[in-house]
Amino acid sequence: MKKNMGWKELWHGDSVPAGTAKEFQTGDWRSERPVFCAENCIHCYFCWIYCPDSAITLDENKKVSGIDYRYCKGCGICDVECPTKKDKRAITMEAERK
Amino acid sequence: MPTLAKTGNEAMAEAMRQINPDVVAAYPITPATEVVMIFSQFVADGLVDTEYVAAESEHSAMSACVGAASAGCRVMTGTSSQGLQLMSEILPIVSALRQPIVLCEVNRALSGPINIHCDHSDTMAVRDFGWIQIFSENAQEAYDSVLQAVLIAEDEKVRLPAMVTTDGFIISHCMEKIETMEDDAAKKYIGEHKVKNSILNLEKPITLGSLDLQDYYFEHKMPVVEAMKQAKDVIVKVGKEFGQKFGREYGLLEEYKLADAEFAVVALGSTCGTTKAVVDELRNNGLKAGLLKVRVFRPFPGEEIAQALSKVKAAVILDRSDTYCNQGGQLYTEIRSAMYEAAKKPLLANYIYGLGGREISLEGIRQIYKQLQECQSSGQVIHFGVRE
Numbered sequence: 001m002k003k004n005m006g007w008k009e010l011w012h013g014d015s016v017p018a019g020t021a022k023e024f025q026t027g028d029w030r031s032e033r034p035v036f037c038a039e040n041c042i043h044c045y046f047c048w049i050y051c052p053d054s055a056i057t058l059d060e061n062k063k064v065s066g067i068d069y070r071y072c073k074g075c076g077i078c079d080v081e082c083p084t085k086k087d088k089r090a091i092t093m094e095a096e097r098k
Numbered sequence: 099m100p101t102l103a104k105t106g107n108e109a110m111a112e113a114m115r116q117i118n119p120d121v122v123a124a125y126p127i128t129p130a131t132e133v134v135m136i137f138s139q140f141v142a143d144g145l146v147d148t149e150y151v152a153a154e155s156e157h158s159a160m161s162a163c164v165g166a167a168s169a170g171c172r173v174m175t176g177t178s179s180q181g182l183q184l185m186s187e188i189l190p191i192v193s194a195l196r197q198p199i200v201l202c203e204v205n206r207a208l209s210g211p212i213n214i215h216c217d218h219s220d221t222m223a224v225r226d227f228g229w230i231q232i233f234s235e236n237a238q239e240a241y242d243s244v245l246q247a248v249l250i251a252e253d254e255k256v257r258l259p260a261m262v263t264t265d266g267f268i269i270s271h272c273m274e275k276i277e278t279m280e281d282d283a284a285k286k287y288i289g290e291h292k293v294k295n296s297i298l299n300l301e302k303p304i305t306l307g308s309l310d311l312q313d314y315y316f317e318h319k320m321p322v323v324e325a326m327k328q329a330k331d332v333i334v335k336v337g338k339e340f341g342q343k344f345g346r347e348y349g350l351l352e353e354y355k356l357a358d359a360e361f362a363v364v365a366l367g368s369t370c371g372t373t374k375a376v377v378d379e380l381r382n383n384g385l386k387a388g389l390l391k392v393r394v395f396r397p398f399p400g401e402e403i404a405q406a407l408s409k410v411k412a413a414v415i416l417d418r419s420d421t422y423c424n425q426g427g428q429l430y431t432e433i434r435s436a437m438y439e440a441a442k443k444p445l446l447a448n449y450i451y452g453l454g455g456r457e458i459s460l461e462g463i464r465q466i467y468k469q470l471q472e473c474q475s476s477g478q479v480i481h482f483g484v485r486e
Contacts, residue, residue, distance in 0.1 A: 004313070007320035011304070013196035013257065013295050014318050018303030 026053060030074035032093045036066045041090040047078035064090075099277045099344070106269035109237040109276055110176065110202040110262070111136035113244035115146055116284035117200075120171035120291070123151035123162035125181060128214045129266040130204035133176035156184040164188060167197035168306055170296030172248070174199065178266060179206035179220045186224050192259045193228025193322050195306060196294070198251030199259040201229075202244060205367065205418075206266040207454040215455020216266035218366060218419040221395075222428045228322045230260035230329055231396040233366045238276045239393075240264045242346055245279075248288055249336045255328040257294060265368040267455065279344065287343065326397045333394055350399035352391040353406055355381060359388025361470045362407060362444070365416040366392050366429060369451075369458055376463040387467055392429065400436030407437070412445035412473045414466055418452045426450070426479040445473050449482040456483055 001020060002009075011017070034047075041064050048056040048064060055072040059065040067078075074096070082091045104112060110133045114122070122141075124134035141150040149166075153159035156177050167173045177185060182203060192199055205221055207213040221231060232247060234240040240262060247260040264270050279287065293299075297306060310318055334349055341347025354374050356362060363373050370391040380387040390406050390413070392399070407413050415434075417427020425431055430448035437443050449466055452458045462483060 005317070007317035010314075010317060010321070012321075013306075014194045014310070015295050015304040015306050016308055018305050020305065020308075 025070045026073050027070045030069075030072060031096050032074040032076060033069065033096055034067055034072065034074070034076065034078050034091045035094050036064075037090050037092070038065070040084050040088045042084060044083060046081040046083060047091060050077050050081045052077065099279060101275060101277050103273050104237055104241070104276050105132070105271050105273050106234070106237040106240050106264040107132035107204070107271065108136060109241040109278075110244055110264065111140070112278060113241050114174055114202070115140045116279065116281055117172070117174065117245065117248055117288050118146045118285070119148055119174040119200075121149045121151065121163070121166035121173045122175055123153050123159045123166065123173070124175045124177070125153045125156045125159045127156070127178050127181035129206055129270045130176045130178035130181070130202065132270070133202045133204070137176075156181040157187065160185040160188040160192070163199050164192055164195065164197065167192070167199055168195065168295070168297045170291075170293035170298065172252075172291035173197070174202070176202035176204070178204040179208055179214075182220045182224060183208065186227070189224055189227040189229060189259075191307070194318060196257040196321065196325065197259060198248075198257055200244065200247045200251055201259065201261040203261040203263045204266045204270045205263050213454040214266070216268050216368075216418070217453045217455065218417070218428075219453075221261065221263050222419045222421075225396055225428065228258060228326065229396060230256075230258055230326075230333070230394070232260065232262045232333075232394055233392070234262065234264045234269060235368060235370045235391065237264070237269055237272075237274045238346070239348075240269060241276055241278060242340065242344075242348065245284065245287065246336050246340055246348065250329065250333055252292060253332045253336075254292075256325050256332050258322070258325050258329060263367070268368040329397045330399065333397075348393065350392075350394045350402055351406060352393060354389040354391065356388035356390055356406060356410070358386055359409075360386040360411045361467055362388045362390055362410040362413040363416060363463070363466065363470075364390040364392060364403070364407070364413055364429065364433065366395065366418065369416060369418070369463075372458060372460060373463050376460055376467065379460075379464075380467055385467070385471075395429070398432055398436070400432065403433055404436050404440040407433075407444050408440060408442040410444045412447070412470050414447050414449050414470050416466075417448060417450045420450050420453070420481075424479075430479070443476075445476045447473055447476070448479045450479065451482040453484075458483065
């Protein structure tokens, strides 16, 4: 979207084009980050469907391939929902600054 | 045209039936209960195609209305008093989203103390939310204005929500003779709903209700300012065309024997009917009395009122609500403000009357005209008809 539009240029009724959240990278809000371990992933897609920021990436074969840190806010929902066992976690949370 | 005996609530419900909105979401409240109760019976009997949402509160009702309007539906609802207040968080969202929702509002006092009878506190409390506000003198006007409100609200230049009000019990529950349109004529008059925005339109996906901070909020309020300016002409145009088609013309104001009047009463709603009777009586006695009925409160017809009052010696502004600002009621403060630039200013007094349904009788209006003739200076605010 164009910046600093005047009110006469705005779309009708307080509406804005859909999908503008793409332009708003919320990754810098993160204090913790999910770290993905590909070999432990069972591709159940729980993290993918639960992620509120659509930040779980899939590869060309539609398999879970990692985290898009441009958008991941570090909320940890993927870690909570990930069903993998304790010693074989596909997602673990780590502090951004140790 | 069918001539029917209808209460104000029945008249509004009848207009809703003929409008046949896509969605009505409501929660019943006295004295507006029957508007949506009768309408829900129309739904149950299959007389309308409406999806009726029986919400768990007025807050939910208006929220459901916003959802339905966002999907591109023609939407209506009805409420009163506390119900309108519970909706009030959502009301400015409706105008900001430019959704032409039409609300049948029955004027009732606000708690507390708790009271179910007529005054205008509820409607006045939401006057600054970007809604068009139309008052009715009787059931006929309520019926006519609900139909017109759809055309006004949906006009390309306006696209604002509108509330049409009646006075609780005085109009809402009293039966009068009204003329209605044939169903076909009403359907033709209302026409198809033109969808401006729909969140269900996948060809043009939109976001509604996004976060809007220092950078854009101000810009997003301006279209409402502009639409409200445009609304004045549209209301006049729609009212005139209604007159041409159905014989009853409407405007922002109605002047009753005002052209040569020396003493005028300015009022909203059902009290105008009472005042007309007194004006006739006083005219027979040789007093040049007149009435200025304010039909539309939002947008406020300030210039038109100043013009209409320019020739009278003195005018009483009747307010059936108080602002508690120590400067008088809503109608008075706005008229006084509108008169500031006027070349000719009559003496103005404010009578706040009828709170909580306190009756305003013919004798009361006679007294007001009598006191008006003795009025020597502007600016008096009098609470009329209250015991000390």
